[in-house]
Amino acid sequence: xxxxxxxxxxxxxxxxxxxxxxxxxxxxxxxxxxxxxxxxxxxxxxxxxxxxxxxxxxxxxxxxxxxxxxxxxxxxxxxxxxxxxxxxxxxxxxxxxxxxxxxxxxxxxxxxxxxxxxxxxxxxxxxxxxxxxxxxxxxxxxx
Numbered sequence: 001x002x003x004x005x006x007x008x009x010x011x012x013x014x015x016x017x018x019x020x021x022x023x024x025x026x027x028x029x030x031x032x033x034x035x036x037x038x039x040x041x042x043x044x045x046x047x048x049x050x051x052x053x054x055x056x057x058x059x060x061x062x063x064x065x066x067x068x069x070x071x072x073x074x075x076x077x078x079x080x081x082x083x084x085x086x087x088x089x090x091x092x093x094x095x096x097x098x099x100x101x102x103x104x105x106x107x108x109x110x111x112x113x114x115x116x117x118x119x120x121x122x123x124x125x126x127x128x129x130x131x132x133x134x135x136x137x138x139x140x141x142x143x
Contacts, residue, residue, distance in 0.1 A: 005034050005055070009041035013051055020054060027054065036060040045077060052080040062090040062114075090114035 007013045020026045034055045039048065043065045052058070061084065081089070089110050 002029075003033055004036040004038075006038040007040070007051070010043050010047055012041075013039065013043060013047050017047075017050055017054065030054045031056045034058060038062040038064070040064045042066045048077055049080050052077070052084065056084065058084050059086060060088045061086055064090065064092045066092070086110055088112035088114075 005016070007016055020030045031054065035057060037051070037055055037058045037060070039051065039062065048063070048065065061081075087110065089112070091114070
């Protein structure tokens with residue numbers, strides 16, 4: 001029950017966080033039971049940090065968000081992602097990184113990575129080469 005959570009904008013996430021914080025039992029639930037998290041829409045970086053720190057057992061994460069400010073190389077969001085036991089990660093093209101992925105220990109265990117921006121894959125300095133558990137499937141071209 002409630003292992004998979006989908007949240008669609010800043011207000012939706014804030015309501016979910018407020019509900020979880022009502023009781024310690026709810027926080028414990030978020031830390032242990034939520035294994036899949038889908039976040040979509042325009043979201044503040046601080047809100048993404050809040051939800052990722054609370055839902056610390058997430059194995060399957062889709063960040064399909066326009067985050068303000070952008071996730072750059074030194075963003076605390078990369079550290080938050082590295083604390084999750086992720087097996088699968090989907091990132092929208094609005095998420096910017098160059099070498100961040102290669103500097104974090106747990107991100108190296110990802111077996112499934114979707115980058116919804118084929119341009120990221122074509123860059124030579126993304127750090128993707130350090131993700132030894134991945135196989136590369138080039139993006140499909142649209143005819």
